[in-house]
Amino acid sequence: MTxxxxxxxxxxxxIGPMYPLVGSExxxxxxGVLSWLVWHVIQARAENKEVAAEQAEYAKPGAxxxxxxxxxx
Amino acid sequence: MESQLEALTIIxxxxxxxxxxxxxxxIHVGFCIYEVGASRKKHMxxxxxxxxxxxxxxxxxxxxxxxxxxxxxxxxxxxTGGLISAPWATPWSELMGTHMGGAPVQAGLSGxxxxxxxxxxGVFWAAFLLxxxxxxxxxxxxxxxxxxxxxxxxxxxxxxxxxxxxxxxWGWSENGWMVQKLGYHDAYASGVIHxxxxxxxxxxxxxxxxxxxxxxxxxxxxxxxxxxPWLVTVGLxxxxxxxxxxxxxxxxxxxxxxxxxxxxxxxxxTTNIYLTPTSTSAITFNFLMSLxxxxxxxxxxxxxxxFWTYSLGLAGVIGASAGNDLYHPIQAMxxxxxxxxxxxxxxxxxxxxxRIDDAVGAVAVHGYAGFYGVVIAGFMLWGYPSSMxxxxxxxxxxxxxxxxxxxxxxxxFIPGYVAAGILQAMGRLRVPMEVELAGLDIGxxxxxxxxxxxxxxxxxxxxxxxx
Numbered sequence: 001m002t003x004x005x006x007x008x009x010x011x012x013x014x015i016g017p018m019y020p021l022v023g024s025e026x027x028x029x030x031x032g033v034l035s036w037l038v039w040h041v042i043q044a045r046a047e048n049k050e051v052a053a054e055q056a057e058y059a060k061p062g063a064x065x066x067x068x069x070x071x072x073x
Numbered sequence: 074m075e076s077q078l079e080a081l082t083i084i085x086x087x088x089x090x091x092x093x094x095x096x097x098x099x100i101h102v103g104f105c106i107y108e109v110g111a112s113r114k115k116h117m118x119x120x121x122x123x124x125x126x127x128x129x130x131x132x133x134x135x136x137x138x139x140x141x142x143x144x145x146x147x148x149x150x151x152x153t154g155g156l157i158s159a160p161w162a163t164p165w166s167e168l169m170g171t172h173m174g175g176a177p178v179q180a181g182l183s184g185x186x187x188x189x190x191x192x193x194x195g196v197f198w199a200a201f202l203l204x205x206x207x208x209x210x211x212x213x214x215x216x217x218x219x220x221x222x223x224x225x226x227x228x229x230x231x232x233x234x235x236x237x238x239x240x241x242x243w244g245w246s247e248n249g250w251m252v253q254k255l256g257y258h259d260a261y262a263s264g265v266i267h268x269x270x271x272x273x274x275x276x277x278x279x280x281x282x283x284x285x286x287x288x289x290x291x292x293x294x295x296x297x298x299x300x301x302p303w304l305v306t307v308g309l310x311x312x313x314x315x316x317x318x319x320x321x322x323x324x325x326x327x328x329x330x331x332x333x334x335x336x337x338x339x340x341x342x343t344t345n346i347y348l349t350p351t352s353t354s355a356i357t358f359n360f361l362m363s364l365x366x367x368x369x370x371x372x373x374x375x376x377x378x379x380f381w382t383y384s385l386g387l388a389g390v391i392g393a394s395a396g397n398d399l400y401h402p403i404q405a406m407x408x409x410x411x412x413x414x415x416x417x418x419x420x421x422x423x424x425x426x427x428r429i430d431d432a433v434g435a436v437a438v439h440g441y442a443g444f445y446g447v448v449i450a451g452f453m454l455w456g457y458p459s460s461m462x463x464x465x466x467x468x469x470x471x472x473x474x475x476x477x478x479x480x481x482x483x484x485x486f487i488p489g490y491v492a493a494g495i496l497q498a499m500g501r502l503r504v505p506m507e508v509e510l511a512g513l514d515i516g517x518x519x520x521x522x523x524x525x526x527x528x529x530x531x532x533x534x535x536x537x538x539x540x
Contacts, residue, residue, distance in 0.1 A: 013075075015173035016187060022167065022178055029137065029164040036133050044223045044501075051221070051508060054516055058507040067511040070115075070518075 082327055083192055089326045090196035096318025097203035101128065103311030104210040108217055110304025111433050113297070115512025116218045123222050124213045130226050131209055131233035135202045137164045139234035143201065146242040152250040161190040168194050200322040201241070204266055205233035207319070211270035212489070214433035216277060218284050219509050224496045231492050232273045232485075240265050240484045244476055247348050247460065256459040256466035257476040260345040261323050261356070261394035263446030264480035271440015272485025275429065280493040281502060283430030285509055294424050297432070302379060309383040313364065316390060320356050320397075333461040347460050351398035359405035363393035366409030374417045384434050385413035388442035392416075395450035395473075399457065408449055412442040440481060447477035 003020035058064050105124045112120040131139075144159030160181045161168040167179050174191035176184055209229035216225060244251035245265040251257035259265050288294055299305045324343050330350060331340035342350040367389015368382060375381035392412020393405040400408070420437035423429050431437065451473025459468050466472060496502040504513060512518065 012173065012175075014175045016175040016178055017167040018171040018173060025165040025167060025170075025179075032133065032164065033137050036130075036137065039130075040223070040227070043226075047221060047223045050516060051504060054508045054511070055505040058511045058515070064507060064510055067515065 086326055087192045087196050090193070090200045090322065093318045093322035094196065094199045094203055097200070097207070097315050097322060098318075099311050100203070100315030100319065101206050101210060103308045103313075103315055104207075104214065105308070106304050106311060107308025108214050108433065110301040110306075110308055111214070111299040112217050113512075114300050115514055115518070117300070117514060118517050119222065119513035120217050123217075123220070123225050124210055126222070126226060127209045127213065127229040127233065128206060130230055131205050132202060134230045134234035135198070135205050135238070136169070137234075139205060139238045140169075140198050140201065142235065143238050143242050143246070146239055147246050147249045149243070149250050153248075153253050161186055161194055162198075169198075201238065203322070204241075204262070204319070205237060208237040208266055208270040208273075209233035211267070211435050211439045212274040212277060215274040215431045215435040216281055217432045218513065219503050220277075220281060221501060221504055224493075224502045227496065228273075228277060228489070228492055231488060232270060236273065236484045236488050237266060237269055240269050240480055244480070245346050247346070248462075251476055251479070252347060252459050253462075253465045255472035255476055256468045257472060258347070258450055258454060258457070258459050258468045259395045259447055259476070259480075260347070260351070260398040261320055263391055263393075263395035263443045263450070264477055267391045267394070267439035267443030268447060268477060268480040269443075269485035271436045271438075271443055272481035273489035274431065275436045275440060276486040276489025276491075277493040278429050278431060278436070279490055280497045283428060284432070285506065287430045288428050292425065292428055294428075294430075299380065305380060306383055309387065312387060316360070316387075320360055321353065324351065324353065324356070326353075330461065345398045349398075349458070349461055355399075356397055358402040359393060359397040359400050360390060362402040362406040363389045363397065363409030363412075365389070366406035366411075367392070367413045370410035370413040371417070374414055381417060381434070384438045385416060388412045388416040388438045391439060391442045392446040392449070394443075395446045396454050399454060404453065408446070408453070411449070412445055415445045416442040440485070444477045444481045447473050447480065 004022060005015070005018060058067060101124075105121060108120050108124055109117050141159055141162040141164070144162045145157050147157055148154035150156045158181075160166055160179070163169070166182070167177060168182065168187065168190045172187065172191040172194075174187050177187050209232050212228060212232055213225065241249075243249045244255075244257040244259060245262065246252070249257070284297060286295060287297060323346055325346070325348065326343055327341055328344050328348065329339045329341050330344060330348060331338055333348065334340060343352050345351050364386050368386035371382045371385025371388070375385065389409030389412050392415070393400060393408040396408075397405055416434070416437040419441040420431065420434050423436070424431070429436070448470070451468060451470035454468045455470060457468045459465055493502055503509075508515065
C-alpha cells in the first residue's frame with residue numbers, strides 16, 4: 001500500500017506531485033488556515049491573562065518602586 | 074528535464090535563490106540581535122520573542138495568501154486588467170509542494186505550468202517571503218518596549234503578507250500596473266520594502282505613543298540608551314551581510330532576453346525583477362559604494378555616533394537601491410551620502426516636532442531614505458525604459474514621486490495607522506503602564522528569581538552537613 005509514489009522505476013518525467021495523499025490539498029489548506037487563526041485566539045487569551053495578572057501585581061503599593069530598584073539599565 | 078543545458082539553467086536558478094534565502098536569514102538574525110541590544114534589560118526577552126515569532130506567522134500567511142496576491146494583483150485589479158489567474162500560487166495548488174514537473178493532476182494547471190514552476194516555486198516563494206520578514210522586522214524595531222506581542226504579530230502579518238506583497242505586485246513585477254502606467258523603477262526595493270515598512274511603522278507609532286520617559290515635559294527628547302551597544306553593532310553588521318542576499322534575490326540570475334529585445338538570436342543575462350538587463354558585478358560595485366557613501370556622511374552628520382553611523386550606512390544602501398542596477402558607482406556613493414543626511418535630519422525633526430518615538434530610527438533609515446531613493450531614481454534615470462515592453466511608460470520624476478507616495482503613504486502609513494487605531498480602540502495595542510514600568514519581562518524575571526532562590530536554598534541546605 002502507498003499513499004503516493006509506487007515505484008521509482010518509471011519514466012521520471014511523468015511524475016508530478018510527490019507528496020502523500022495527492023488530492024487532499026484543499027483540506028490541508030483549510031486545516032492550515034484554521035490552525036493559524038486558532039493560534040491567535042489561544043495566544044491572545046494567554047497574553048491578556050498574563051498582562052492582567054502582572055498589572056494587578058504591580059499596581060499594589062510599593063511593588064513598582066521595588067521593581068524599578070532592580071538592575072534595569 | 075531532457076537537455077543538460079536546460080537542467081543546468083533550472084537547477085542553477087533553484088540553488089541560486091536557495092542561497093539568497095540563507096543569506097537573507099542573516100538580516101533577521103541581525104534585526105533580532107540589534108533590537109535586543111537596543112532594548113533595556115527589563116524588556117529583552119519580550120523584544121526577542123516579538124521579532125522571532127513573526128517568522129512563523131508571516132511564513133504561514135505568506136503561504137496561504139501572500140504568494141497568490143503577488144501574482145493575482147499585478148493589474149490592480151481594475152487598473153490595467155482584472156484579477157490574474159495564478160494556479161501555481163494558491164495554497165491548494167499541487168505546485169505549492171514537492172513536484173517533479175510532470176503532467177498536472179489538478180484542473181487549471183498546464184504542462185507548461187508544471188515544467189516552469191516545479192523546481193522554482195518554493196525557492197522563489199521563499200525569496201519573497203524573506204522580504205516579508207524584513208518588512209515586518211523593520212516595524213518591529215520602531216515599536217519596542219511597549220507594544221503587546223499579539224498586536225504586533227497582527228500588524229506584522231498585515232505588512233508582511235499583504236501590504237508589501239501588494240506593492241510588489243503593483244510596482245515590483247514585470248507587468249505591474251505601476252510599471253506599465255508610471256514607469257515605476259525600484260530595482261532593489263527602496264520603496265517596495267523600505268519606504269512602505271517605514272511608512273507603516275510611522276502609522277503605528279502615531280497611535281502607540283512614546284515610551285515612558287522618552288520626552289521631557291517641554292517635548293525635549295531624551296536618549297534611551299541601548300543596554301548593549303556591541304549587540305547593536307553586531308546586529309547591524311549582520312544586516313549588512315544579509316543585504317548581499319537581498320540584492321541578489323532581487324535579480325533573475327540567468328535569462329535569455331534576446332527575443333524580448335527584438336534580437337535574432339539569444340542574449341543571456343542577469344536581469345532585475347522587471348526583466349531588464351543588469352549584472353551582479355554592477356550591483357556589487359553599487360552596493361559597496363552606496364554603503365560607503367552612507368557610512369562616510371553618516372559619520373560626519375552624527376559626529377561619529379556609532380549607532381547612527383552604522384544605521385546611516387544602511388540608509389546609504391537603501392537610498393541608492395531603486396537605481397543600483399544602473400547607476401555609476403560614484404553616483405551610488407553620492408546618492409547614498411544624501412540618504413544619510415535625509416534620514417538623520419528627518420528623524421530628529423519628526424521626533425521633536427511630533428514627539429514620535431521611533432526607538433531604533435527605523436522610520437528614518439527605511440522610510441525616509443527609501444522614499445528619497447525612489448524619488449532620486451526618477452531624476453537620475455529620467456527617460457530610461459522601465460521595461461522590455463516598448464509600450465510601457467518610461468521612468469520619470471513624477472512617476473517615481475507618485476510611486477514613492479503610494480509606497481510610503483497609501484500602502485504603508487495608512488494601513489499601519491488604521492490597523493493600530495483599531496487595536497488601540499480594542500485596548501490591545503499597548504501594555505499597561507504598570508507592566509511597561511516594571512518591564513515587559515517582569516513575569517519571566519520574577520519566575521527566574523524564584524527558581525534561583527529555590528536552588529540556592531537547596532544548596533544551602535545541602536551545605537549544612539559541612540558546617
